[in-house]
Amino acid sequence: MKCTRCKQEAVMKLKRHNSSFCPECFDIFFSRQVEQAIKKNRMFSREEPVLLGVSGGKDSMSLWFYLHQAGYKAQAVHFDLGMGEYSLRSREIVEGFSKQHQLPLEVIEVKSLINYSIPEVTKKVRNRPSCSVCGMIKRHLLNRYAWDNHFSVYATGHNLDDEAATLLGNILHWQDGYLAHQSPVLPSPHPKMVRKVKPFYTLTEEEIRWYARLHDIPFIAERCPLSKRAKSFHYKEALDFLEEKSPGTKHMFLLGFLERRDRYFASNQEKVELGECSRCGMPTTLEVCSFCRLMERLDSQKERSEENNAHHGSE
Ligand code: SF4
Ligand code: ZN
Known part of the structure; x- marks a missing residue:
């Protein structure tokens, strides 16, 4: 298998782009995707401090590495959720990476701020899905942290698979309000709420996994122990099935929606x-x-x- 760009030996094949790449040319492809996403959506500049949420998973760890090597000013923040072995491992990976590359990192221990770990909270709040409670707590603590530390932009590692799965869920349940706001950039509706951006929204999980592998980026492979029943896994499985039959489906689905969103859902964007x-x-x-x-x-x-x-x- 030859690299589509340089004709050297290729190490991977990306079906949706009908291309094969050697490691060097894959890096060029990868950084073009990210730079285009950042520029097209005016996410941030190289001068602007970017707060970056790192969970220890492959997406946020790869984004951390990417922003660092591309010369962006990223300040990482990691939430220690107090989920036993899983949180210990995640924290260890994030702290080790920060030391290895001398990257700034702040660890926020949820329990030390609110007196409860996330599993302690979700055990007590049985009438809401764990992710909804956990997400609300993290959003609150994050906005407060960004406001206290004067950050205006927050980046996450959400990828094309995540965004396409969210879109599918919102369409299946006709969540017009969510559809109106689904975007790689969520503007800040209030000075105390940080703007949120997703520089990896055009890259698939598979591509990010390749990037992490080629750059020896450590990450935690297990899923969050509380996420087992998350519906988004079924949506991802359904989209994987369609992608397998017809490569490029996820990309067309998400990017096609983003182009049309304002035409069909603008009336739901009430302030x-x-x-x-x-x-x-x-x-x-x-x-x-x-x-x-x-x-x-x-x-x-x-x-x-x-x-x-x-x-x-x-x-
Ligand atoms: Fe929290 Fe759900 Fe994410 Fe786990 S998967 S960290 S419970 S939001
Ligand atoms: Zn309050």
Whole structure:
């Protein structure tokens, strides 16, 4: 197999591009995709400090490496969610990589900020899916961190497979509001909410896995232990099936949607008025934000169980 660009020995074949690449030419392909995504969507410049969420997974670790070697100013932040062995391993990988390449990293221990680890919270909040609770907590802590540290842009490693799966889910359930806002750039609706960007949104999981392999980028391969029932896995499987039959399907699906989004869904882009939470001061449409309401609920549950224990203890 020969490289489509330089005719040297190729190490991989990318069916959707009908191309084979040697490691050097794959790097050129990869960086063109990322640079185009950044420029076309005006995500950030090389002068602008970018806050980067690193979970320890292949996407965020590869994005960290990419931004660093391409000369961007990335400051990584890792949330230690307190999920036993999984969180220990993730943190170890992220901290080791930061040391190895001398990259700035901040670790935010969820438990030390809110008194509960994520599994402790999700065990108590049984009427909501784990990812919805965990996502809400991370969003809140992240916006607060970005605001306190003067970051205006936050990058994540979401890739084409993630975005196409989200799109499929939103279409299957006709989530017009979500469809109106699905984008590789989520503008900030309030000064205390950081702008979110996804520089890998045109790259597939397979391409990112190749990139990580070629550059010896360490990552945690296991899935988050709480994510088992996430519907997005089924959507990914369905899209993988279609991609196998017809390479390029995911790309056409997502990019085609993004081109048409405003034509079909602009009327659902209503502006919501955001005030500030009376407890924590972060943006919300309510008097007390959902994060603070959750914290109050957990604290009152704890008080009740302590009272019960004291009561039984005194009997
Ligand atoms: Fe949190 Fe769900 Fe992500 Fe796990 S998969 S870290 S529970 S949002
Ligand atoms: Zn609040």
